[in-house]
Amino acid sequence: MQFGSLGASDRFVSSNTEALAAMYTVTDPATGELIEQIENSTDQEVRDAIARVHRGYLSWRERPVAERAEIVARAGELFAERSDELAAIMTLEMGKRINEGRGEVGIVVDIFSYYAEHGPSLIADEPLKIRGGDAVIRKEPIGALLGVMPWNFPMYQVARFVAPNLVLGNTILLKHASICPRSAVAIEQVLRDAGVPEDAYVNVFASSRQVPSILADPRIVGVSLTGSEQAGISVAAEAGRNLKRCVLELGGSDPLIVLDTDDLDATVEAVATARLRNCGQSCNAPKRIIVVGDLYDPFVEKLTARVASFYLPGDPSDPSTKLPPLASVSAADEVFEQVETAVRQGAVLRTGGRRVEGPGAYLSATVLTDVTPEMDAYRDEIFGPVFLLFPAASDEEAISIANDSPFGLGASVFGTDPARMRAVADRIESGMVYFNKSGGSQADLPFGGIKRSGMGRELGPLGIEEFMNKKSIRL
Known part of the structure; x- marks a missing residue:
């Protein structure tokens, strides 16, 4: 075994x-x-x-x-x-x-x-x-x-x-x-x-x-x-x-739902930072970003530019490094293969998706859109610096996408209306939900999930x- x-x-x-x-x-x-x-x-x-x-x-x-x-x-x-x-x-x-x-x-x-x-x-x-x-x-x-x-x-x-x-x-x-x-x-x-x-x-x-x-x-x-x-x-x-x-x-494939925002740049920064923490190797990182309404296109544009321009590989012992290696060459190869499979199945690669040349376990930070339920990436956990972005026409559709997963560890809801955020959070199938931040961890707050x-x-x-x-x- x-x-x-x-x-x-x-x-x-x-x-x-x-x-x-x-x-x-x-x-x-x-x-x-x-x-x-x-x-x-x-x-x-x-x-x-x-x-x-x-x-x-x-x-x-x-x-x-x-x-x-x-x-x-x-x-x-x-x-x-x-x-x-x-x-x-x-x-x-x-x-x-x-x-x-x-x-x-x-x-x-x-x-x-x-x-x-x-x-x-x-x-x-x-x-x-x-x-x-x-x-x-x-x-x-x-x-x-x-x-x-x-x-x-x-x-x-x-x-x-x-x-x-x-x-x-x-x-x-x-x-x-x-x-x-x-x-x-x-x-x-x-x-x-x-x-x-x-x-x-x-x-x-x-x-x-x-x-x-x-x-x-x-x-x-x-x-x-x-x-x-x-x-x-x-x-x-x-x-x-x-x-x-x-x-x-x-494992987890945590959804992060963006309902609305009064500061798009700050929201994009929060999402980018959360997903790329620990080089994307966190069970409760926000792996599926669901953006409601007309906000989707500008969000994709800004997040793609942010990821492409800022997260460059470096020595993890150097405090200025933003993108460290993954835990091993095998880890980097596996995530790279998942990205390649997603693109081959029809996903759109906005940026990244490259194994960095050299002996280390580096993979460029990646943004994928147009991921559909027929693709492996829709269901699988991608344990690395990869964003999956989904549009939703309404709060109802956003909830449906969020719950359409075998996993149920954590979730995040970003927005400006507390009542609206609470209504969405109450219907998400997960062990944890965070408002206006991605799932983290703190000593006095219970941590765990449901489903798979x-x-x-x-x-x-x-x-x-x-x-x-x-x-x-x-x-």
């Missing part, structure tokens, strides 16, 4: 040889240079890691919640202190712009701080008045959990899974993406230095083939995966077969409840 696809863990790892396939590999996507290889954990090492996190759970759950929260708070402080170092690791491993890397670490700090501050109250006993007496809902941890993490946000994705569960009292076995071993080691070191016991958080360089056996072990009680739709199907099947709880944050975008929620007050035993006690 294979796990991994767009945004998952292994699909874009170079696999030209069997040796590479058996390795965690650091390859600089800006230059194509092979930096480091780490052998996968053996089956025995994986079994030992499972034993450790189970043993760690038996003691970690007994620590007072205030003490667990204090350690999580200290982890947030250490992430902040090591921001430059951690950002540089992400830049090397998956090509993230250095300033975006620092921004990602900033979100990590917010997440650890949020759960350190609010976690104890979120898991406090909840009194319940019942017929004939009183009861209490006691909120308890459930055990050792497996995390299967992606490469596109190597620090943030781990933080939103780990921080709430450590406060709750669960322990973590973490399998990171096979192109991010240095991120995996750095995260484990931060947590260790913060005071998380060695057996409460364990990084393991497991291969995809070892995931089913991990989930079959009764000492692992749940799994959280962030990745592709196919990765989610595979992990959910194993979790279901073994009666394990699972949280899945999968997954199940469960992370972050905010809901994020600490997914792997919780809500025990009813009749007093």
Whole structure:
């Protein structure tokens, strides 16, 4: 069984040889240079890691919640202190712009701080008045959990899974993406230095083939995966077969609806910036831009000019760079192929659509219009710097286009009339909707989707409840 696809863990790892396939590999996507290889954990090492996190759970759950929260708070402080170092690791491993890397670490700090501050109250006993007496809902941890993490946000994705569960009292076995071993080691070191016991958080360089056996072990009680739709199907099947709880944050093809605007240039800038954040490699980036009425033609003209003139490839470690490489050559090749297929099927290429010559994983930012339901691009997630633009004659048509997708992660509505925006948002099929901004992430706001975008929620007050035993006690 294979796990991994767009945004998952292994699909874009170079696999030209069997040796590479058996390795965690650091390859600089800006230059194509092979930096480091780490052998996968053996089956025995994986079994030992499972034993450790189970043993760690038996003691970690007994620590007072205030003490667990204090350690999580200290982890947030250490992430902040090591921001430059951690950002540089992400830049090397998956090509993230250095300033975006620092921004990602900033979100990590917010997440650890949020759960350190609010976690104890979120898991406090909840009194319940019942017929004939009183009861209490006691909120308890459930055990050792497996995390299967992606490469596109190597620090943030781990933080939103780990921080709430450590406060709750669960322990973590973490399998990171096979192109991010240095991120995996750095995260484990931060947590260790913060005071998380060695057996409460364990990084393991497991291969995809070892995931089913991990989930079959009764000492692992749940799994959280962030990745592709196919990765989610595979992990959910194993979790279901073994009666394990699972949280899945999968792909997305988020719609962004522009109803109207009193500042077209500012709206175009907001859309361009949102789509090209992380070089377009975000599950909840606005991938389908739907523009209502006569605004469509001027919007296409301005956005095309903006993308063509501004987003030029550069060194991701240089703060002035606007367009970094994708995470790997394989990633760039796949997105390029999706664009070529769309054009061959009849889409209009307004700008971009080129693989940049040289050894790196660069793809020029791309604008496509005239994409119809018969084309692959209409349904597929394009995980790179590609805009799909759609005209809509009315709000009703815009909603129809937005919902005509197998995905339902996030959505955005831009406009000037709050009532109109709310009426549109209420009818969009997604787990999240944002007004006059694209979907982002913040520690106190639940994050997750519906349909093929997954199940469960992370972050905010809901994020600490997914792997919780809500025990009813009749007093």
